[in-house]
Amino acid sequence: MAIASTSFIEPGIVQLILCSRIADPQDANRLERDIDHIVRCAQAENARLELTGALLTDRASFAQVIEGPIASIEGMYSRIADDKRHQGVELLQYNTTHVRLLPLWPLAFVEVDCTPGIGRINGRDTPLDRRKACISVLAALRPLFG
Numbered sequence: 001m002a003i004a005s006t007s008f009i010e011p012g013i014v015q016l017i018l019c020s021r022i023a024d025p026q027d028a029n030r031l032e033r034d035i036d037h038i039v040r041c042a043q044a045e046n047a048r049l050e051l052t053g054a055l056l057t058d059r060a061s062f063a064q065v066i067e068g069p070i071a072s073i074e075g076m077y078s079r080i081a082d083d084k085r086h087q088g089v090e091l092l093q094y095n096t097t098h099v100r101l102l103p104l105w106p107l108a109f110v111e112v113d114c115t116p117g118i119g120r121i122n123g124r125d126t127p128l129d130r131r132k133a134c135i136s137v138l139a140a141l142r143p144l145f146g
């Protein structure tokens with residue numbers, strides 16, 4: 001992958017934002033191992049496939065931005081959607097862009113106290129609320145990781 005700055009122009013990048021619920025959040029030891037395994041494997045695999053992005057968790061849900069060439073993104077989306085360690089995978093946003101959100105990070109990993117919007121916002125849990133909340137959290141990462 002080319003060394004990119006935040007303003008690096010790269011035609012044909014697809015950027016997805018996903019969220020999901022962790023399949024078995026009660027089993028803390030297993031969850032620890034699962035997250036560790038996902039992050040380590042994904043960092044290597046994403047670098048190989050020219051994918052970048054970030055994975056957020058509050059240990060009940062995941063939110064992820066993943067971006068890269070369409071061929072890599074399509075294959076990876078299927079793999080992630082089939083993964084039994086989470087469920088209820090929702091594709092919140094599909095963008096084509098020339099500029100990556102997180103160009104230097106195969107997979108930044110971020111733990112948050114409570115991923116806003118993935119559970120409930122103001123007592124309501126709607127796709128629109130989730131979408132807005134995940135997108136704003138992930139966009140807020142850019143100054144930290146970009």
Ligand SMILES: Cc1cc2nc3c(=O)[nH]c(=O)nc-3n(C[C@H](O)[C@H](O)[C@H](O)COP(=O)(O)O)c2cc1C
Binds near residue numbers: 045055064076
């Ligand atoms: C929320 C979540 C996000 C994931 N993100 C990635 C990722 O960005 N890159 C990756 O290689 N694997 C990721 N994985 C793991 C894949 O789902 C899959 O286990 C891994 O790519 C190995 O695929 P395979 O079992 O088809 O070989 C993620 C898993 C979960 C649960």
